Amino acid sequence: MDYYRDTWAEINLDAIKWNVAKTIQHLADSMTMFAVVKANAYGHGDVQVAKAALNAGAKGLAVAFLDEALSLRKAGIKAPILVLGASRPDTAGIAAKYNISLTVHEKEWLTHIHMEEGQMLRIHIKCDTGMGRIGVKTIGELQSVIDELNQSESYVFEGIFTHFATADEVHTAYFEKQLQTFQELVSSIREKPRYIHCANSAATLRFQGAGVNTVRFGISMYGLTPSLEIQPLLPFELKPAFSLRTKIIQVKQMHAGEKVSYGATYEASEGEWIGTLPIGYADGWIRKLSGQEVLVDGKRAPIVGRICMDQCMIRLPREYSCGTEVTLIGRQGDDEIIMDEVARKLETINYEVPCVITARVPRVYKENGQVVHVSNPLL
Numbered sequence: 371m372d373y374y375r376d377t378w379a380e381i382n383l384d385a386i387k388w389n390v391a392k393t394i395q396h397l398a399d400s401m402t403m404f405a406v407v408k409a410n411a412y413g414h415g416d417v418q419v420a421k422a423a424l425n426a427g428a429k430g431l432a433v434a435f436l437d438e439a440l441s442l443r444k445a446g447i448k449a450p451i452l453v454l455g456a457s458r459p460d461t462a463g464i465a466a467k468y469n470i471s472l473t474v475h476e477k478e479w480l481t482h483i484h485m486e487e488g489q490m491l492r493i494h495i496k497c498d499t500g501m502g503r504i505g506v507k508t509i510g511e512l513q514s515v516i517d518e519l520n521q522s523e524s525y526v527f528e529g530i531f532t533h534f535a536t537a538d539e540v541h542t543a544y545f546e547k548q549l550q551t552f553q554e555l556v557s558s559i560r561e562k563p564r565y566i567h568c569a570n571s572a573a574t575l576r577f578q579g580a581g582v583n584t585v586r587f588g589i590s591m592y593g594l595t596p597s598l599e600i601q602p603l604l605p606f607e608l609k610p611a612f613s614l615r616t617k618i619i620q621v622k623q624m625h626a627g628e629k630v631s632y633g634a635t636y637e638a639s640e641g642e643w644i645g646t647l648p649i650g651y652a653d654g655w656i657r658k659l660s661g662q663e664v665l666v667d668g669k670r671a672p673i674v675g676r677i678c679m680d681q682c683m684i685r686l687p688r689e690y691s692c693g694t695e696v697t698l699i700g701r702q703g704d705d706e707i708i709m710d711e712v713a714r715k716l717e718t719i720n721y722e723v724p725c726v727i728t729a730r731v732p733r734v735y736k737e738n739g740q741v742v743h744v745s746n747p748l749l
Contacts, residue, residue: 372744373732376617376693377649379724380700381414383422383737385609389591390426393574396605401579402565403427404452406588407442408434413724414592414612415733415745417445423591424449432586436461439470452494452529454586456504460484466491471528475504477511480518493519494529494565499551500544501535509558516559529565529584530556537572538597545573549580556582572596575604594709594720610709612724613700614655614731617693618645618666621686630683631675643686645671647696650680654727655698662715664696668703671696699723 394403405423407416420431420442430450433439439451452471459482465472466485471492474480485491495515498505506512519525532552536544552568566582571590579585593610595601624630624638638644645666649655657677663670664684671684684696699707709720716723732746 372749373734373746375648375732376619377647377653378615378732378734379413379727380613380615381418381733381735382609382611382613383418383735383742385593385611386414386419386422386591387426388609389593389611390423390428390587392606393587393590394427396575397579397585400583402429402584404430404432404450404565404567404584404586405591406432406454406586408432408438408454408588409725410438410729412589412592412721413727415735416442417447418733418735418743418745419591420447420449423587428587432588436465436470436472440464440468443468443470454496462491463489466524473504474515474519476506477514477518480515483524485524490524490526492526492528494531494563495527497530497532497552497555499532499548499555501533503533505532506555509555512555512558527561527563529563529567530559531565531567531584531586534568534570534573537570537576538600540599540603553581570596572600576600589721592724597719598710610700612709614698614727615700616647616649616696616698618690618696619648619681619692620646621690621692623689629675631678633676636675636683643689644674645684645686645690645694645696647682647684648680649698649731650678650682652679652728653731655682656716656726658716659712662712663707664698665702665705665707666690666694666696668705670705 405428407420410416411419432452432454434455436453436457439453457472462483463485466489473494473496475496496505498507519527534545534548565584567584569579569585571588573580574585589596593608624642624644626640628638630636651657660673660677663672671686673682674685675683709723712723713720729747735743
């Protein structure tokens with residue numbers, strides 16, 4: 371067996387593949403999709419998700435850091451990989467060795483490059499069109515980077531890109547301003563690179579890639595809307611891939627006035643049934659989720675008292691036996707707890723929820739309803 375605890379996350383690879391394939395159908399035939407699998411594929415598991423996305427038609431992968439790219443290479447993945455964030459110049463040789471594309475965000479970065487003779491490094495130039503993070507801002511800055519690239523045969527100018535700040539908002543004025551700025555920067559290049567990309571999931575789905583030849587498909591690959599605000603504007607319904615499940619490990623009936631958990635903040639009424647679940651804030655199910663409902667036998671039950679490091683307690687509608695399955699995120703029976711519901715309780719966005727479910731929660735991968743792989747770094 372690949373895990374022994376009674377808490378696990380299920381990743382539906384069929385949903386990943388469906389979201390990718392459906393989106394590719396939505397785009398022009400000339401479009402290339404890079405599947406964004408940074409942050410361990412938003413907590414879903416980078417290697418398994420990457421393979422599913424590539425099988426569904428994605429042509430490349432995007433990550434945040436070189437370490438993430440190397441992890442994919444060491445898992446045997448040979449598809450193009452782009453590191454979206456800044457890398458140290460002295461790691462360029464490592465990237466070249468493993469055929470990993472790096473992002474250049476300023477000319478000075480290139481002056482500190484260290485590579486062995488004969489190595490070739492693939493480069494994407496990042497443009498800052500309004501995010502205020504990394505990237506060149508003017509045509510002059512862009513041309514100075516290109517001129518530096520052209521002075522050496524060790525570089526392949528493979529791509530240019532930017533990132534939108536408000537593509538997931540209904541109002542499009544700032545999006546349009548950023549897009550215009552990016553178009554002006556791209557138009558200034560005499561010899562265009564192979565990949566020109568600016569569209570995240572929101573711009574991919576709403577604006578079919580915003581008129582360039584490559585898209586970066588992230589949050590919506592996992593079946594999550596870029597924002598609730600634009601959900602009605604999406605061209606089709608996405609299929610969530612992530613569910614979180616556990617099992618009751620003890621059930622007890624409480625007397626009136628008895629307390630539950632640290633701080634004795636919850637007081638039971640006479641005859642209440644309390645179930646204990648083996649999941650807590652060390653798993654990413656943080657204390658702020660006290661009061662959040664879960665599903666038991668398809669019915670809702672609230673978390674009561676403070677969530678502990680490894681356990682939390684729920685108020686049951688009746689007595690249930692130990693081993694009864696509980697759904698924290700996902701469908702059970704006729705009801706479903708979606709990621710956005712949990713995000714609302716946490717006062718955050720759906721992106722954050724799967725990312726903070728820690729590695730000690732095993733990921734169980736399913737295709738056609740069958741378990742095909744289990745990832746558990748603890749074993």
